[in-house]
Amino acid sequence: MTPDRWSRFIDQGKLYLGVLFLQLGYAFNGVIVKSALNKGLNPCTFSVYRNVAAVIVFGPFAYYFERKMRPKMTLSVFLKIMLLAQLEPVLDQILYYTGMKYTTATFAIAMCNIIPALTFFMAWMFRLEKVNIRKLHSQAKIVGTLVTVGGAMVMTLVNGVPIPLPWTNKSGVHLPLAPAAAASDQDHHLKGAIMITAGCFCWASFFILQAVTLKKYPAQLSLTTLICMMGALQGTVMTLIIERAKKDIWSINWDAKLFATLYSGIIRSGASYWVSGLIMKVKGPFFVTAFNPFGMVIVVIVSSFTLGEKMNSGRIVGALVIVIGLYLIIWGKSKDSSLSDSGNDEVEMIDQERTPGKNKESNIVAGMIKEDRDVEARV
Incomplete structure (x- = not known):
């Protein structure tokens, strides 16, 4: 393996x-936050506190390491940062975690698998993703998008038969819900699914706008800090509007809610925004979202053990459909990369073929000049 390939x-x-x-x-993050939500964590104040934690941790690094490379702030970039803060740190987080409160961590993270499809579709619209309908790999990306959305709808609307797992039912007795309670549970589940879907749309829009903003403001740490700072300010205003005069929701103690806030602020907000920005510069916004099924598998395993969440056949089938659609998209994306790499190799081969010819011509000219000088010297 050559050094360049290595x-x-x-x-x-x-x-x-x-x-x-x-x-x-x-x-x-999904498992930790779901546990805190079960203990009374408010999604609105959680959104504010986690962004404050991200600013406190990443602000000093952004100030020190990017003080010489930070580009000048313009009105266009500032408006983009304000919109970025509204999309993900405020709207997505409030909608997503409120929806998780009505459903489960497994369901919420599984619904996030529609984000690659949404991101791909919007990247196609804004010409950030190459699509040629006549090519097989482009057709696979389009079909995969439709299949992924269909799987998400199956998870949302189909419950199916419960799957008994020994660690999710310690008593071994299943008591059927009363009709009114079952109907209320179904309404909450549907409400949560709609909120999570809306949050996923905001999250996908955030990735697209982040990719566009990084072209004008390439300082990732500073951009991350500014997004979280604006998110904390906008989230505070929205929380005051939604919750009004509820003062007790702002209280926080040394418990699971504080741990969820710190973990989510440092890892889920600050570090994730920064890492996704670094990857996005090389691979684009679609690549960042293309591996969500891996997170789904982790959540299904961990939440079933730690939170005792029960599974049903509808969610399993929907999740499998989502994974199939997603990897159709990934296969198409990989073909895009292979085609671009082959194109680069062809250019390098052409340059190598042209270079020897140029060397031969230069050698011939140098030889002729040398011969003329020898003749002149003899004369």
């Missing part, structure tokens, strides 16, 4: 380790 292999490995870090952070 360097490319290491660079690609860093990108995959980055998306692995993102999915692990998302997965454990």
Whole structure:
């Protein structure tokens, strides 16, 4: 393996380790926050506090390491940062975690698998993703998008037969719900699903706008800090509007709610925004979201043990459909990368073929000049 190929292999490995870090952070964050929500954590104040934690941790690093490379702030960039803060740190987090409160951590993270499809569709619209309908790999990306959305709808609307797991039913007795309670539970589940879907749309829009903003403001740490800072301010205003005069929701103690806030602020907000920005510069916004099923698998396993969440056949079938659709998209995306790499190799081969010819011509000219000088010297 040549040094250039070895360097490319290491660079690609860093990108995959980055998306692995993102999915692990998302997965454990879902389980930790769901546990805190069950203990009374308010989604609105949680959104504010986690962004404050991210600013406190990442602000000093952004100020020190990017003080010489930070570009000038313009009105256009400032408006983009304000919109970024509204999309993900405020709207997505409030909608997503409120929806999780009505459903389960497994369901919420599984619904996030529609984000790659939404991101792909919006990247196609804004010409951040190459699509040629006549090509097989482009058709696979389009079909995968439709299949992924269909699987998400199956998870939302179909319950199916409960799957008994020994660690989710310690008593071994299943008591059927009363009709009124069952109807109320179904209404809460549907309400939560709609909120999570809306949050996923905001999250996908955030990735697209982040990719556009990084072209004008490439300082990732500073951009992360500014997004979280604006998110905390906007989230405070929205919380005061939604919750009004409820003062007790702002109280926080040394418990699971504080741990969830710190973990989510440092890992889920600050570190994730920064890492996704680094990867996005190389691979684009779609690649960042393409590995969500890995997080789903982690959440299904961990939440069933720690939270005792029960599974049903509808969610399993929907999750499998989502994974199939997602990997159709990933296969199509990989073909895009292979085609671009082959194109680069062809250019390098052409340059190599042209270079020897140029060398031969230069050698011939140099020889002729030398002969003329020898003749002149003899005369």
